[in-house]
Amino acid sequence: LAIAGRRRDLAGLDVVVSAGGTREPIDPVRFIGNRSSGKQGVAVALAAADRGADVVLVAAHVDDGVLAEACAHPRIAVRRAGTAAELAEAVTDAAAAADVVVMAAAVADYRVSHVAERKLAKESAGGPGITLELVENADILAGLVASRRAGQTVVGFAAETPGEDETLLDRGRRKAARKGVDLLAVNEVGWTSGFEADENALVVLARSGEVVAEPRGSKREVADALWDAVLGIRVR
Ligand code: CTP
Ligand code: CA
Numbered sequence: 140l141a142i143a144g145r146r147r148d149l150a151g152l153d154v155v156v157s158a159g160g161t162r163e164p165i166d167p168v169r170f171i172g173n174r175s176s177g178k179q180g181v182a183v184a185l186a187a188a189d190r191g192a193d194v195v196l197v198a199a200h201v202d203d204g205v206l207a208e209a210c211a212h213p214r215i216a217v218r219r220a221g222t223a224a225e226l227a228e229a230v231t232d233a234a235a236a237a238d239v240v241v242m243a244a245a246v247a248d249y250r251v252s253h254v255a256e257r258k259l260a261k262e263s264a265g266g267p268g269i270t271l272e273l274v275e276n277a278d279i280l281a282g283l284v285a286s287r288r289a290g291q292t293v294v295g296f297a298a299e300t301p302g303e304d305e306t307l308l309d310r311g312r313r314k315a316a317r318k319g320v321d322l323l324a325v326n327e328v329g330w331t332s333g334f335e336a337d338e339n340a341l342v343v344l345a346r347s348g349e350v351v352a353e354p355r356g357s358k359r360e361v362a363d364a365l366w367d368a369v370l371g372i373r374v375r
Contacts, residue, residue, distance in 0.1 A: 148370060150191030155233040156184040157244035157279075159199035161223045165271065166255035173245045174334040177201030179296075179326070179358045180243030181209050186362035187239075188214040195233040199226050199244050223247045223276040234283055234291075239369055241294040242280045243324075249273035284319040292369055295320040298328040312348040321346060321372055324365060343368045 158180020162170040177198060184196040185208060194215045198206055209215045218233070220226035223246045234240045252274040259269075280295050287293055297314050301307050311325035325342045326333055333339070340355040343365060351371060354364030 146189075147191040149187055149366060152187075152192040152238045153195075153236055154184075154187045154192040155195045155197065155230060155237045155240045156180055156187065157197045157199070157220075157226060157230050157242050157246075158184065159201040160245040161199045161221065161226055161247045163222055163247045163250040163276075164254050165251050166257065166259045168258050171247060171249075171251065171273075172200070173247070175245035175298075176335050177205050177244075178335075178337065179339055179361070180241075181205055182358040182362040183241055183243055183365060184209055184215055185212065186359060186366055188212050190363075190366060192239075195237070197226060197229045197233065197244070223250060223279070227277055227279045227282070230279055231282065235288075237291065239292045239294065239373075240283055241296075241365075242283070243296045245298065246279060247276055250276055280318055280320065292321045292373055293319075294322045294324065294365070294369060296324045296326060298326045298333065300329055301327060308342060308344075308350075311342060311344050315344045315346055315348060319346065322351070322365075322368055341365070345372065 159177035160173040160175035162172040164170050184194050188194045196209050196215050196217045197220055198217055199220045210217050218229045220229045226244060226246060252272045283293050295318050297311055299307050299310050307325060307327055311323060315323035323344045325344060337357060339358050339361045341361055342350055343352040345351050352364050352368045354361045
């Protein structure tokens with residue numbers, strides 16, 4: 140049995156992990172964001188570094204407290220990104236030399252097409268409501284998959300709310316195939332579960348749709364199980 144913290148089975152690997160959630164500005168004081176705390180992504184980075192990997196952690200709006208242990212880790216370089224476009228640049232840059240890329244960050248699908256130079260005021264809206272025009276952001280993961288180097292492993296995350304029409308697993312399987320990732324970690328979320336929590340449960344899917352792991356526990360335990368799954372497909 141491996142003793143926690145003593146495994147060095149990722150030594151020699153260069154790893155990029157994105158964590159947190161991007162924010163898309165509306166005006167100088169407002170943004171469109173999401174509820175990702177970054178805890179799961181940071182746990183993925185810490186697990187890799189503790190197991191010997193050299194890690195670039197691209198953090199989007201992760202609280203300093205959540206990020207502290209990673210900032211202090213000798214094998215983790217932390218880079219910060221605010222918007223989806225900034226995250227794309229930082230991740231793409233770091234991925235050029237990476238053996239494994241894990242996109243745990245919640246990336247905004249859309250940005251505001253015209254960011255206001257000055258704070259929007261109700262007075263100038265001149266009506267009972269306003270409409271924000273949104274434009275789609277580039278899919279970073281799709282770009283990574285398209286430009287993947289030989290031997291590089293690309294891992295995505297999918298936070299899904301269970302629906303009536305399709306099971307979580309079916310949605311995950313479709314997404315894994317559509318994205319072309321090597322692994323997709325599917326995470327059930329809802330109004331009251333999945334975000335700020337310290338515990339998590341994932342279903343890890345291979346591109347084929349096969350369930351390769353179903354870890355449940357602390358975000359760190361789940362992260363270690365994800366790395367076991369990555370090693371599992373890399374040696375296959
Ligand atoms: N992702 C990304 N760039 C985007 C959007 C998402 O790299 N512009 C990544 C996320 O970091 C995650 C994976 O893609 O690893 C899946 O994100 P998800 O939002 O579940 O997928 P989407 O293709 O955006 O589909 P959906 O319509 O369900 O949001
Ligand atoms: Ca999305």
